[in-house]
Amino acid sequence: MELQREKKYIRLDQVSQQEIDMLILRVNGCSWRQTFHIQPVSGLLNDPNGFCYYNGEYHLFYQWHPLGPFHGLKYWYHTKSTDLVNWKNVGIAIKPDDYFDSHGAYSGSAIEHNGNIYLLYTGNTRDENFERHPHQCIAIMDAQENIIKLEKSVLDKVPVGYTEHFRDPKLWKEGERFYAVIGAQRTDKIGCVCLLSSSDLLEWNFEGELATTLHLFGFMWECPDYFEIENQGVLIFSPQGLEPEGDLYQNIYQAGYVLGKKIDLQLQELAHGNFVELDRGFDFYAPHTMEDPNGRRLLVAWMGLPEIEYPSDINGWAHCLTLPRELMVQDGKIIQKPVQELQSLRKTKVETADRISHEKKVYDGFSGVIYELICEFEQGDALEYGIEFRAGEDEKTVIKYDAEQGKVILDRTLSGKVIGSTFGTERKCGITEKVYKFHLFVDASSVEIFVNDGAEVFTSRIFPDRKSKEIRFFATGGTAAFKAVKWDYK
Known part of the structure; x- marks a missing residue:
């Protein structure tokens, strides 16, 4: 059976091992395979997810469509490292096989709680009319790296005023409460970020839209990430639909940040400066951060973009992740440095x-x-x-x-x-x-x-x-x- 694009929602277990082996053979024969970057064993890699440090190791997940270099049914794939340089492929972490993620396990994040890692992600579903209905879902990883999904989603409806483009929650804890920013699109087709909260990670409330001074700034904000660094608040996100301005916003979609005061969770607002692109190159999207045990704020991103074809597609694979970078604030802007562990290469x-x-x-x-x-x-x-x-x-x-x-x-x-x-x-x-x-x-x-x-x-x-x-x-x-x-x- 030829794996055609129209079969984008076929599951891995519906394909013969022979077909998978043939695909991997084609992938491994590609002269453009990377040597020190995270890349998929086959098919397509995109957003990094669930970046965290747990039980003495860095854990990093990414969205993965195993059966070809196009955006089909998304799994979460798990890789880990003790040094941010040498990564071990663990295997599939989340399979899209429940009612709440039947058409893909989309992006999300991780936090340690009660000795386990909780993964909050968006489950993508489509109804009989092929209309999208997103769910926010929890999976829990224990110390043996067993991952079990909750039997039901923790937020199953899009709040009034927003479209079905409501996804990519990024977790953090403030006091005794958990919060998440989530990418959204208003019904007027304008991008924004919303706030969710929970007392236990198992039941989630919609708190409202995060107020910013970025109005009419693209039609969708993907992969938001809020964190605090050097007593300031940072919101990273990937806006879609910005028009080029001089040298700015030249890619099909952008990724950047605003830097300002710490988020005001009571007023649900972020006072901030201008939007700044994180990367000036051609292939950088959906950046995702974590704080490591040394207090470093580390970032990885998808080294690729949606809706762009790449030469490795003919070999049955697409994309990789960037090298890990340490973020710092200098003269009112974020600077990025390659992590020092890379010197071991x-x-x-x-x-x-x-x-x-x-x-x-x-x-x-x-x-x-x-x-x-x-x-x-x-x-x-x-x-x-x-x-x-x-x-x-x-x-x-x-x-x-x-x-x-x-x-x-x-x-x-x-x-x-x-x-x-x-x-x-x-x-x-x-x-x-x-x-x-x-x-x-x-x-x-x-x-x-x-x-x-x-x-x-x-x-x-x-x-x-x-x-x-x-x-x-x-x-x-x-x-x-x-x-x-x-x-x-x-």
Whole structure:
């Protein structure tokens, strides 16, 4: 049986083991399989869910459609790690096999309570007319990692004034009460976030809409996440339906945050500043955070976007998760840094330093497919300087600083197989300080670039030929000095 898109709601247990094995064989034959990122064994991965620390391990779940690289029947898949670097696939965590999640186990979050992990998620159902009816559901994981769903949903109706797009609850505890923000769409088709509360995680109340100053800001707010950091309140969410404004909002859908005062749970309001995109690249959505035992606020996101086709689709799989990042507040904005545990991946090290003028140069040892690279520039009088990587005869991905525009630019026009070209092949952001540092994590089909120690980040999938390995440093319109260090990972 060919697994066609029209069979998107077929369950894994309705497919023969032979078909599954054939699909996995096709997936494993793909040259773009990642090496140090979380990726699905087959099919499609999307939103990260339930990120938590429990019994000495980090647990991370994600939405998973196992039977192909398209958005079909969603399961929760479970992976775990002791160090945020080496992840072990545990297997399916939540199956969509009850009346309240019959058409998919959608996004949610986790919290420890009474020695167990409680997972609050949205169950997707559709009636005989194929109309959506969301439920909010609880599953409980014990110390042996057995996961049992409650026999009924804990919130089975959408509140008056909102459409069926009511999903993705994110949990936290305040005093003796549990709260969750949940993504919603008003009946006037405007996106927003609502508040839920519970005394025991088993019965939930709708508290109302969270008041913000973002009015008419897209048609749906997905995957909200509220937390407090350095005595301030942060609301992360993924608004759909924003129109591009200059260099902003260039992807099909966005992901970002507002930073302000702590949430006022009595008034149900959040006083905050402007909405800021978390990532300036092409492929970043549905970010999800947790606080670890060291007090760090950690973030992972889906390295992909809805409604965009990717070159790995033909190999039967799609998407991965970003590397874990630590969030901090600096000068009134969130900065993101790769977690320090990633340094354990570093193997062979090479270094170089030079002053380049109106030229492009390569250096011994600076090439590869999978590596970490840190390059620090001194601008001099160059109008533009940067790095070409995963470069070959006809391919290259470029990160550069344009001093005339005062912008960092990521260009994947020639990065290999084309992705989402309708939305352009460059991403730019203005930056007020001098750009002196590019920190790249390059995997088989992705790059994450931290600019100026995480002041800005560019996350993108790229699909070049395996032969495209060169790293080239360049300066145009003048001179720039730089020093660079590279570590191979494998």
